Amino acid sequence: MAKPLIGTPAVAPWTPDQPIISIVDVRKAFGAFEVLKGVSLDVRKGEAICIIGPSGSGKSTLIRCINALVDVNSGSILVENQEVNDPRLDKLKLRRKVGMVFQQYNLFPHKTALQNVMMAPINVLKQDKKEVEERARALLAKVRLTGKENSYPGELSGGQQQRVAIARSLAMRPDIMLFDEVTAALDPETVKEVLVTIRELAEEGMTCLLVTHEMKFARDVADHIYFTDKGVIVEHAPPEEFFANPKDERTRTFLGQIL
């Protein structure tokens, strides 16, 4: 690696055979309520990981720890071998490597779709406007929104907004993408178009972490599935095994309810 991306010294230079994300025994409490009670997981480059589990099991908090939107109380989070749980961390540099898409899309309502995609590379990365615009148009085409460049978020459907949000995040050229229940707020008809976009991304080799309730999608896309409940990872396995042969009682109960 040319230079440290995160601003803290790497344990050792990251090589692609190591996990790109390595979480070890992470704990997080909001006040007296412990959301994460010692969570560990590894993600390898190019993998798609799905995290499933009942509401309030700490899924969203877990992926927010990875780009330091949430500070953890203890444990270690290595992203490309650099420690995120370190006060010296340059959060902004980290976030340029780790893209995130939210449940509520969170587009900037006063900017058009194209401007939403272009804003961060221009303002944050100080990249050339023309080059960014070219890339932004290509990204909007990729998420099948050609023709919607000049629409404002308020004029787009939920599914369209969510795809703009994905393009916006991709415009930063992240190494890792985090998806936080991105289809939960969508109408059933528009869920599919967003899932197709994410599947394409995963197939192209983008490292993806998804928190999702779409079990069929998880089974199709994920390389590995983690099941969380009450702040701990109950079990994890490749999807075929996970769905065919859940080991833990809690997993079986959950799958029984949801499937």
Next chain:
Amino acid sequence: MSENSEAPFRPMAVLLEPRPRPIGLPDVGLPKLTMTHCYWLAVAALLVAGVAHAQAPAAPAQEALSAAPATPLSVIIKWLPFLLKGFVFNIVISLMAMALGTVSGVLLGLGQISQNALIRRTSWFVTQFFRNSPWLVLLFFAMFMIPFEFHVFGLRIPLPDWFKAIIGFALPVMANVAELLRGAIRSLPSGQWEAAESLAFSRTKTIWGIILPQCVKRMLPPWMNLYSLITMATVLASIVGVGEMLTLTAQVHAAEGGRPELFAPLYGFAMVCFFLYCYPISKLTQRLERRFNVKT
């Protein structure tokens, strides 16, 4: 385009409604200043003042020696009853103006939803005209344009200045109440009208029995806010020669020899009086606003 029309309106996803926040004295680490505290402070200030006043004659020698003029504090205490009487007059003016303005404002507001186009347009024009004029100018308007006496059936009914001032303050209240009422009526779902119609209510019955009662709740906080504003505006009466608190303050100042250093404490005292009266009202208004916001 069809996809666009499908996009539902989701204000929450992007912009939250601006919420009125208690701007009261901040709830930071310092002991929180609530209304009660303010009153304790005021009472304490008066007590200290009283003690200071009581002790003042205890040192007559000193006073004689330096021939020191009365301190600002002792001046205020000396004239306290006089000044407070003036303040009470301000309150009386504000209450009467508010009553007069509210009654006429409701009528004007109803005029704006009248089925008669002429009444509707006239009411609209009157509302806009009085709403957009400065209050002081309206006060001048009332003072100069209303005759000082009326003759009805050979009876001479004098109109004293203070009564004309009340009319002058009632004019903007009327226009603002009319506008509040129009807004409140418009914010009611049209289903209310339809439901009443389908129950064979007459228009008058619908308005007085169904629409207006529902408007009261929506109008209450801004109406109280308006009252607070009109109370603070009553001091304008001093400009047109009605003897309210500010007039009396100027008189006290002159009576004490017109010393320039007395200006700040005397006007400061007037500010304290109005603050102690208006601040609780605005706190209460905010509380009501928040309570109603939660419900709707």
Next chain:
Amino acid sequence: MEAVAEWGRALYETTGINLTILYDAFDQKRFISGLGMTIYLSVVSLFFSLVIGVIGAWAQGSDFKLVRWLINGFIVIFRNTPPLVQIFFFYFGLSNLLPYIEDADGMRAPLFTNVQWAIISLSLFAGAFNIEIFRSGIEAVPNSTKEAASALGYTRLGTYLYIVLPLAIRVCLPALNNNLVNLLKTTSLAYAIAVPELLYASKQIWTDAQNVPTMMVVLLFTYVALVGVLVWAMNAWERSMAIPGYGAGRAR
């Protein structure tokens, strides 16, 4: 110009409506300079009140309790005391406590003139309201939108400049319009400290020409017209800032 004066005279002769401001050069000058003073007071106070509003709203988010406490105290006091008493307090009270300066003729002159005091008190009065308005605008931007900006690598300042402020201004505009209209109306209080603004000039004219009812109507219509222009300008601004798909822009 002459034709207008001619018409004004004819109007007086035929109907008794005495519009001295149409044909009397002196009255006309007084009225126009009064109008100018009202506009001047409004524009300058408007500018300073906005500055106070922006700085105050920013300082309200300060980490220092004392700063927050002072700002809140300022708002509470200026919103709950009569603006006229505030003007008197400044012009008569504070002015006497401040040092005097020597003017060009070597005379002792107060630090600020009555016009300047009017601007100071009007700006503080309207500013106290603006702080609240800006704060509520900033608070109306949801945390999730700010979080999205952080996730894209925006710094706190960047988030504020590119995301929060543009949205907050749009939320504030209706309330801000209201307050600025109020400020324009409140400038008439400067009359009380002998600032020769519109009301003051009009009163001089009707005292001299004994045409109270006529001048009164002219005065009221002038104010209504001024407010009308301001409202129109602010509404045009509001429309140009509307976001398609939200709020006012939703109707598009």
